[in-house]
Amino acid sequence: MSTVPVAVVTGSNKGIGFAIVRALCKQFPGDVYLTARDPGRGQEAVAKLQEEGLHALFHQLDIDDLQSIRALRDFLKEKYGGLNVLVNNAGIAFKEVHDTTPFAVQAEVTLKTNFFGTRNVCTELLPLVKPYGKVVNVSSMVSSSALGSCSRELQQKFRSDTITEDELVELMTKFVEDTKKSVHEKEGWPNTAYGVSKIGVTVLSRIQARMLNEKRKGDHILLNACCPGWVRTDMAGPKATKSPDEGAETPVYLALLPSDADGPHGQFLSNKTVRTW
Secondary structure, X not given: OOOOOEEEEOOOOOHHHHHHHXXXXXXXXXXXXXXXXXXXXXXXXXXXXXXXXXXXXXXEOOOOOHHHHHHHHHHHHHHHOOEEEEEEOOOOOOOOOOOOOOHHHHHHHHHHHHHHHHHHHHHHHHHHEEEEEEEEEEOOOHXXXXXXXXXXXXXXXXXXXXXXXXXXXXXHHHHXXXXXXXXXXXXXXXXXHHHXXXXXXXXHHHHHHHHHHHHOHHHOOXXXXXXXXXXXXXXXXXXXXXXXXXXOHHHHHHHXXXXXXXXXXXXXXXXXXXXXX
């Protein structure tokens, strides 16, 4: 079994994920895994880094597919006995204003990947994170604005320091069901499936950090959510203000926090700064 430290970035064959891998290849003292749904695209991305003189490794991962997540889990367990850095970056977004896909479909598809897929990765891989490990869940400032557009009752639930993972899953499931019945606005939800999915990611991170404090206090694992900013990617489009490398800065900062750091933990950050949730 290898004693080399290992980092994994989900959804990293392009965009912000690719930029995160690039930065980790330069700064992380171990093996860095670029993952993608499509092995061809993943290998291409690894080859691109090789041309830059950087060494990334590839492993297939589709966060919508539990078998794929478990295959990665078993590989990491067998080869490395665990994991040191996990960056949950994989996600999707419809062009909500211009997309003609029915909103209920957008809601179901977006939450399936951004919330439920990310949660499945965490369920399978968090137990593998070694002492002093770092977990970074890439969320979005849109989660903050979407939270502000929720009813007061929903805001209270999402800001609660005692909300459980089961309760969060119930709320995320309810949003999808409410959109199918076209009652989501009446039920206090905002009109953004992406925003709600990222509320889910931010709140999940707060819950996971609390669980780590309760169950693995002595392991000094730091887990946070962050917003990379508005980044020029296929997702955000060419008008965005940041380059992918600039978008990678906060996730990479959190992934490489020094081992003697006792925070941030359970926080939501943008521009390397803790934001009020």
